[in-house]
Amino acid sequence: MSEVQPQVIERTPDAGVWVDEHGDYLFKYAMFRLRDATAAEDAVQETFLAAIKAYANFEGRGSERTWLVGILKHKITDHFRKSIREAPIGETADEDGPDHSEFFAIQDSWEGHWNPNYAPTEWHSTPEELVEQSDFWKVFNDCLSPLPARTASAFTFREVDGLSSEEICELLSISVNNLWVILHRARLHLRNCLEVNWFKRQ
Amino acid sequence: MGFYEKTKLKIRRFLLRRLPACRETVPLISESMERPLSLRKQITVKVHLLICSWCQWYMEHLHILRDTLRAQPAEPPETNFASTPGLSQAAKDRLKQRLTNLK
Numbered sequence: 065m066s067e068v069q070p071q072v073i074e075r076t077p078d079a080g081v082w083v084d085e086h087g088d089y090l091f092k093y094a095m096f097r098l099r100d101a102t103a104a105e106d107a108v109q110e111t112f113l114a115a116i117k118a119y120a121n122f123e124g125r126g127s128e129r130t131w132l133v134g135i136l137k138h139k140i141t142d143h144f145r146k147s148i149r150e151a152p153i154g155e156t157a158d159e160d161g162p163d164h165s166e167f168f169a170i171q172d173s174w175e176g177h178w179n180p181n182y183a184p185t186e187w188h189s190t191p192e193e194l195v196e197q198s199d200f201w202k203v204f205n206d207c208l209s210p211l212p213a214r215t216a217s218a219f220t221f222r223e224v225d226g227l228s229s230e231e232i233c234e235l236l237s238i239s240v241n242n243l244w245v246i247l248h249r250a251r252l253h254l255r256n257c258l259e260v261n262w263f264k265r266q
Numbered sequence: 267m268g269f270y271e272k273t274k275l276k277i278r279r280f281l282l283r284r285l286p287a288c289r290e291t292v293p294l295i296s297e298s299m300e301r302p303l304s305l306r307k308q309i310t311v312k313v314h315l316l317i318c319s320w321c322q323w324y325m326e327h328l329h330i331l332r333d334t335l336r337a338q339p340a341e342p343p344e345t346n347f348a349s350t351p352g353l354s355q356a357a358k359d360r361l362k363q364r365l366t367n368l369k
């Protein structure tokens with residue numbers, strides 16, 4: 065196939081301007097995912113370096129920042145791959161997160177059913193409404209942060225990035241059964257935390 | 267509450283106490299977000315959901331949560347990270363320094 069050669073434009077981005085314009089944003093994004101300032105700073109640096117090299121490929125479709133976020137996401141995934149290789153999580157892995165057994169009744173004939181203090185109630189919001197509410201994201205971040213790092217990462221990879229179970233198991237070097245336990249605990253915790261701190265206050 | 271409602275409630279409670287408990291059903295609901303359930307598990311969940319509105323909400327909430335999180339734009343607004351501290355000036359200078367050196 066012969067195509068019209070795109071005109072090669074020599075563009076050399078000014079890294080200093082990038083740091084001022086996007087550094088803060090990218091760092092916050094990385095912190096949310098990596099929870100470690102050194103790792104987040106490294107990921108931002110890697111992102112800028114990759115962006116400088118690949119700048120000719122940036123076709124100006126969408127915003128520069130969206131493009132940078134796309135690169136950063138890859139760097140975050142790389143970080144997980146690398147850290148698993150360097151320090152594989154053994155059997156004495158950090159805990160999977162609270163099992164929240166208190167959510168279910170333990171006495172009388174209702175044993176094993178929802179404890180009325182923690183039982184789900186109706187939520188009066190749709191995803192379309194929620195996604196627009198910046199306060200909701202603040203509450204979500206606050207609910208996610210008490211979870212162990214691996215649990216929070218597994219949940220984010222699954223529900224935010226939409227990665228498959230297989231991809232997450234490979235990234236975090238865990239078995240699929242382990243992943244399901246982790247995701248179940250994360251959901252149990254987050255659903256309750258969001259209900260208490262967001263939906264009941266609306 | 268009329269006789270009919272009372273009887274209905276009694277039947278629901280009777281069934282709920284004899285079926286697998288919510289504690290056993292909730293992990294299956296989570297599993298159903300990951301892969302299609304085996305027929306046996308599907309039936310367990312479906313029968314449970316028929317009489318348990320708590321677990322009905324639970325399942326609905328997991329879907330609301332997933333749909334909300336995946337609807338987040340590729341470049342989430344900065345206000346979504348309001349509780350996260352930003353880069354310090356020292357860190358910015360450090361980054362600029364390294365980027366100029368490594369380029």
